[in-house]
Amino acid sequence: MVKGLKELLSLRKWFLLLFTFVIVQFLVQINVINDYLQATIATICINIILAVSLNLITGFTGQFSLGHAGFMSIGAYTCAIILLRVPSTGGFLAGLLSGAVLAALVGFLVGLPTLRLRGDYLAIATLGMSEIIRIIFLNLEITNGAAGLSGIPRFTNWFYLFVFMAGTILLISNFLRSSHGRACISVREDEIAAEAMGINATRYKVTAFTIGAFCAGIAGALYAGYFYFLKPSTFGFLKSIDILVIVVLGGMGSLSGSVLAAILLALISTFLQDFPDLRMVLYSLMLIIIMIFRPQGLMGSKELSLKMLTGLGRNLLPSRKGGE
């Protein structure tokens, strides 16, 4: 009985996904969604991939990374360089895959020594790492230095965005419900106790870091395939912060929180577009206010569920963990 219900629920999940995909595809086809809106949707999807994967590292495994933009840039540049030479769907997919693999490889190599560090030290090490990556791209010939790469053919479309976004969310949420995922979470909870219970903490930290870097590489490749041009300054410290803000705003340890926050921030950013001078001032102010009044983010570590939505209707908006 319970099993049957579960099957049904997962069927509904697939149906919901397909439905979202078809509706947006249809709206794009009949031009209800204009170019500007499409770009916003692309940004949201890419940010969701970035935030969900960073959440795996920071929210679930408890490793504080400030270098996610570095991995994104590896994916973006790799894909762009391949696309500029092989402008075809095959080239795009090859670029995407090699970008993700390369990002994962760098993540693995950087993670191995640095993940022994704790808390703030790790954050600073990853920040340093992503700055080094940016400076390398700034100086390489193949990336065309500070001017960056332009004229990258557009291959990223709603189909790819949707598939990779949904794929990332599904695979990471599956992973988190596996024994390996629980091992990652136990490292966040208490690294010493986890080790004493037979969990190889370093291994799972590096695993989470590598998976996160892989996904960031995919996000970067999608970015390169959509926005025509790349320059190193796009992937600076501020981009890493942007991703971290989505994770913290959504709630560390809540995948649905990351999704919600990515959408919400895109909307706010669209709204702030009308005040270019004050955009960053308001953004930073919002950040400070949220941290002071709701440091656990929108969702805390809870996941959004249908039960919660109905509960929300009953006692209107959160007071559940508000005091903490």
Added chain:
Amino acid sequence: MEQLIQQIINGISLGSIYALIALGYTMVYGIIKLINFAHGDIYMLGAYIGYFCMTTLKLGFLPSLIAAMLICTLIGMAVEKIAYKPLRNATRIAVLITAIGVSLFIEYGTMFFVGAGVRTYPEITGLLAKRFQFGSMVVSMQQIMIVATTIVLMTILQIIVRKTRIGKAMRAVSLDKDAAQLMGINVNTTISFTFALGSALAGAAGILVGVYYNSINPLMGVMPGLKAFVAAVLGGIGIIPGAMIGGYLIGIVEVFVSGYGSSMYREAVVFAILILILIVKPAGILGKNIREKV
């Protein structure tokens, strides 16, 4: 050989700036374990305050320096009171993100008021414009002034931290906040004072850099801020002499990489040093490795 000495002289001048900023990082980290990302921006504000004192108000260097230090002190204390104090018991990541928010707020708020463009410090004349030639080496009066100001400020800082009541309170709070509170130390005042000291030094660094490099802009604090933090970690975070040593080392390394290698890679080298030190000796040059109690 002469070129080498010249590089070291230039490195020490630059290192003085880093050391001054690093002191603020290290003191604040020592006392509330926060990487105060906004610290680099206080330094930027110091440069702008100095600029307005010297151009609009036509003040001399010394009054401008004092004005910059005073105003930065007030801003630093205000930031602590408004943004960090409400988060005293929040998670580390929440405070860190707040610090980043404050940093962005100061950067883009400044940009809103003074514009994003570069401003040029007034031409230095008189005594400060003097240059001394030794063979092929040049030492400018500005460099001497930077190093001298830094040494004076560091000496004052050492006296405050070592000899005064509030300095002792600072050391006590950084060792154990709760115990210090039980001993009757006002922790909030002490933290506020630490921010004041650090901000004053950053303000001084800002005006010195304005005089030395001439041009300033609202985002000028980002990179030196990060590098000064690297300097603090290199020397051993929370340790005041460590920040000085780290600052001078980073300054010299940077000048050497620019002089003998490629200036494009000088920042990469600084960050590579950071990662290396974190892996080899995370407690820094002067730090002691401590292990978590099980």
Added chain:
Amino acid sequence: MAILNINKLTKSFGGLTAVSNVTMELREGELVGLIGPNGAGKTTVFNLLSGLYVPSSGEILLNTGGKTIAVQGKNPHVICKSGIGRTFQNIRLFRDLTVMDNVRIAMHHNVKYGLLSGFLHLPSYRREEGRLKEESMELLELMDLGDKAGELAKNLPYGEQRHLEIARALATKPDLLLLDEPAAGMNPAETTQLTKLIQWIRERFRLTILLIEHDMSLVMRICERIYVLDHGMLIAEGTPEEIRANKRVIEAYLGEDVTDA
């Protein structure tokens, strides 16, 4: 036959020698107590045995499954997998996870599916997760925590948190179990219950147990042999009766009482 041989184990922190030249032997199936005044180095011995500290010198030999391995200085997770499980004196549960997750995490090193199956939830995932759920439920029920499986560890009452600590250590399938003050903070009734529980799990899981405990009545009642540490050094070894009559032990404890008072 000895399951554990500790030879001349020493650990110093800077100038302070916390454990000095300790030699001990545990025979298979024994229940042995490790006692001593506060600061005698008991927990340090546990931390050395479980790999949280690297010894300054000496060796720790573990004999299980017909093999002898030197485990000193190995990583904690390696030692855990070799068959030494432990609990913590200052409860270190995964507080924000459910009771069942606490136990399932400790079973992780026996899980037989890879990362790929973790991502895709292949048949091996379903089979193994089913087994994990069953085994962890079984273990929780044995430990009287069956009806608490879905609760967060931090929401359990104190005594049950202590039980969960033991359950979690058992989930690692140890041959040798190290219990660090399991009765700390318990009332007499709870302690009596715990005493029975310890004896019972020893039979049920065929364990060798090394126990640190301050509650002397508990130690004297259930331990077959006792080692006494003072200032990092072994000062006595013997049956409870021998220890009770031992002069050096009485001095060590009285000395402590005098300074404590």
